[in-house]
Amino acid sequence: MASSIPVSVPADAPPADAARGGRVAQRTRRLVAAGAAFVVLLALVAATAPWLAPHDPVRQSLRARLTAPTLEAADGRAHPLGTDHLGRDVLSRTIFGARVSLVIGFAAVAVGSAVGAALGILAGYRGGWTDTVIMTIADAQLAFPFVLLAIGIIGVLGPSFPTLVVVIGLSGWVDYARVLRSQVLVLRSREFVDAIHALGGAVPRIVGRHILPNVLSTLVVIATLQLARAIVLEATLSFLGLGIQPPTPSWGGMIQEGREYLDSAWWISIFPGCLLLLTSLVVSRSGDWLRDLLDPTLRSE
Amino acid sequence: MRALAAFLAARLVRALIAVWLVSTVVFVVMRLSGDPVPLLLPADAPRSEYARVARELGTDRPLPVQYAVFLGHVVRGDFGRSIHFREPAMRVAIGYLPATVELGLTAFALAVLVAVPVGVVSAVRRNTAVDHAAMAVALVGQSAPTFFLGILFILLLSLKAGLLPTSGRGDWTHLVLPAMTLGAFSMASIARLTRSALLEVLRQDYVRTARAKGLREWRVVVKHAFRNAAVPVLTITGLQLGTLLGASVVTETVFAWPGLGRLAIHSIYNRDYPIVQCVVFLSALVFIVINFVIDLTYGLLDPRIRPR
Numbered sequence: 001m002a003s004s005i006p007v008s009v010p011a012d013a014p015p016a017d018a019a020r021g022g023r024v025a026q027r028t029r030r031l032v033a034a035g036a037a038f039v040v041l042l043a044l045v046a047a048t049a050p051w052l053a054p055h056d057p058v059r060q061s062l063r064a065r066l067t068a069p070t071l072e073a074a075d076g077r078a079h080p081l082g083t084d085h086l087g088r089d090v091l092s093r094t095i096f097g098a099r100v101s102l103v104i105g106f107a108a109v110a111v112g113s114a115v116g117a118a119l120g121i122l123a124g125y126r127g128g129w130t131d132t133v134i135m136t137i138a139d140a141q142l143a144f145p146f147v148l149l150a151i152g153i154i155g156v157l158g159p160s161f162p163t164l165v166v167v168i169g170l171s172g173w174v175d176y177a178r179v180l181r182s183q184v185l186v187l188r189s190r191e192f193v194d195a196i197h198a199l200g201g202a203v204p205r206i207v208g209r210h211i212l213p214n215v216l217s218t219l220v221v222i223a224t225l226q227l228a229r230a231i232v233l234e235a236t237l238s239f240l241g242l243g244i245q246p247p248t249p250s251w252g253g254m255i256q257e258g259r260e261y262l263d264s265a266w267w268i269s270i271f272p273g274c275l276l277l278l279t280s281l282v283v284s285r286s287g288d289w290l291r292d293l294l295d296p297t298l299r300s301e
Numbered sequence: 302m303r304a305l306a307a308f309l310a311a312r313l314v315r316a317l318i319a320v321w322l323v324s325t326v327v328f329v330v331m332r333l334s335g336d337p338v339p340l341l342l343p344a345d346a347p348r349s350e351y352a353r354v355a356r357e358l359g360t361d362r363p364l365p366v367q368y369a370v371f372l373g374h375v376v377r378g379d380f381g382r383s384i385h386f387r388e389p390a391m392r393v394a395i396g397y398l399p400a401t402v403e404l405g406l407t408a409f410a411l412a413v414l415v416a417v418p419v420g421v422v423s424a425v426r427r428n429t430a431v432d433h434a435a436m437a438v439a440l441v442g443q444s445a446p447t448f449f450l451g452i453l454f455i456l457l458l459s460l461k462a463g464l465l466p467t468s469g470r471g472d473w474t475h476l477v478l479p480a481m482t483l484g485a486f487s488m489a490s491i492a493r494l495t496r497s498a499l500l501e502v503l504r505q506d507y508v509r510t511a512r513a514k515g516l517r518e519w520r521v522v523v524k525h526a527f528r529n530a531a532v533p534v535l536t537i538t539g540l541q542l543g544t545l546l547g548a549s550v551v552t553e554t555v556f557a558w559p560g561l562g563r564l565a566i567h568s569i570y571n572r573d574y575p576i577v578q579c580v581v582f583l584s585a586l587v588f589i590v591i592n593f594v595i596d597l598t599y600g601l602l603d604p605r606i607r608p609r
Binding site: 136137139140141145146147148149151152153155156157228232235236239240241242252255259262263266269270273276277280281284285 | 318323330331440443444445448449452455456460543544550562565569570578580581584
């Protein structure tokens with residue numbers, strides 16, 4: 001239509017507005033980079049935990065129980081974030097706890113995005129009653145508190161790594177499916193897809209080579225937002241005793257263990273809790289910024 | 302009228318499908334968890350005893366039959382007897398419902414009463430320090446894990462400041478911390494949405510007209526702008542009420558609040574599965590009913606669906 005205007009800025013927009021838009025985009029790009037740097041740093045900490053942590057995270061020391069955060073070395077070992085009720089080093093446990101959060105978080109996002117993207121693309125591409133069935137299930141899942149069902153399922157089946165990943169992952173598939181379906185619906189009606197069809201292109205090839213690359217940025221945005229959700233859900237389940245079981249340190253589990261000692265030894269719960277809050281905040285904000293940058297049409301506040 | 306009826310019929314069908322799916326998931330999970338018969342028998346029980354219990358529970362019948370029987374029981378609200386309380390699971394669960402409703406409604410009222418004025422002020426005083434501070438708090442509130450927020454409140458307001466009790470249910474002071482914790486997420490979401498919905502409306506021509514007429518600013522905001530911003534706010538607000546229900550499991554556990562959520566967690570620890578099933582089902586039902594009522598009010602509010 002208005003193909004003679006090559007820029008995306010409306011033709012009558014004053015140049016000052018365009019410059020301002022550019023500055024905003026520049027700022028958003030920096031924020032996304034900062035968010036990504038945070039996640040990479042956390043991943044590095046998690047990966048190098050055995051070398052980085054000053055102490056063995058599960059080693060108990062009855063003499064050093066409930067030590068307050070201090071840089072001074074008691075019994076030859078410093079505990080900068082204090083120790084818990086069994087004398088285990090809170091800093092080392094927090095560092096190791098990042099592993100559980102990130103591994104389960106990323107694995108759950110992988111499960112959720114694979115299932116959600118596949119079903120969303122299928123629904124959008126096939127249409128008809130395939131679409132009706134998939135979207136009815138999606139609507140139904142949104143129509144009740146899935147967290148409660150997740151707690152029930154894990155409570156009955158027992159908290160193992162695969163169960164946690166699948167349940168946390170599936171709790172988020174609807175978001176991917178709904179957005180991808182609507183994008184595929186639009187793409188499918190575009191001429192280039194018709195053209196490939198006419199040229200004899202097979203459906204899996206059309207989806208893989210032409211549809212998927214077009215929806216990839218949307219997928220990345222949703223996956224980032226879901227990562228924050230998955231990390232918080234894992235911590236919540238661990239807090240309820242339904243996550244990764246002790247003695248493996250996890251942030252949610254540490255917050256639970258420190259709850260009884262909140263009055264006398266606040267550091268057991270508060271340090272891992274603050275890191276969890278920070279991670280959740282940074283990752284979900286990064287998702288928002290990424291959305292503004294890649295796909296402003298998705299904006300919904 | 303027909304449009305409204307069709308809209309409600311579609312929503313009712315959706316609600317029924319949701320209830321059916323929840324029941325099916327509950328059934329599948331219970332089957333996956335293994336044979337319940339050995340749990341009820343001593344290890345050295347004879348085969349005849351095993352067969353008798355299996356017949357009693359119906360686990361000796363083919364799966365499709367078990368599924369049909371299960372659905373029949375669900376329709377009648379029969380989830381079997383609680384192993385721990387030795388009473389019908391439904392009766393136990395209903396007994397814990399009032400505490401959850403009390404907490405949920407208080408949290409919801411608190412969220413709306415704080416969030417809507419904050420959102421309005423933020424929109425009217427856009428890009429001032431007040432707006433930035435309010436939205437920063439809202440962002441933290443939206444991403445803070447509920448259980449950690451509860452722990453922080455207990456530490457700061459209860460243990461350090463000594464203002465409020467840490468846990469349990471008693472007079473109104475016991476309700477403050479759990480309601481703040483449970484309501485925080487909704488409060489943050491509603492405040493942000495009110496702000497953006499109002500900003501959207503304040504840009505419209507009829508607001509400019511109202512201002513040009515010389516109306517006072519508060520009158521423009523309250524009578525002309527807010528009314529039109531209210532529809533999206535109401536929709537999301539209704540959805541929040543449902544979300545509160547799920548989050549109350551965590552809040553009730555943190556504050557030892559004797560409601561459905563805490564009952565569910567305790568029953569999981571006790572392996573009291575009839576109660577777990579019943580609570581999951583009951584909560585899903587409440588959630589679905591709330592959503593249905595919201596759809597109803599939304600249908601009545603939106604002139605495009607409103608009956609003539």
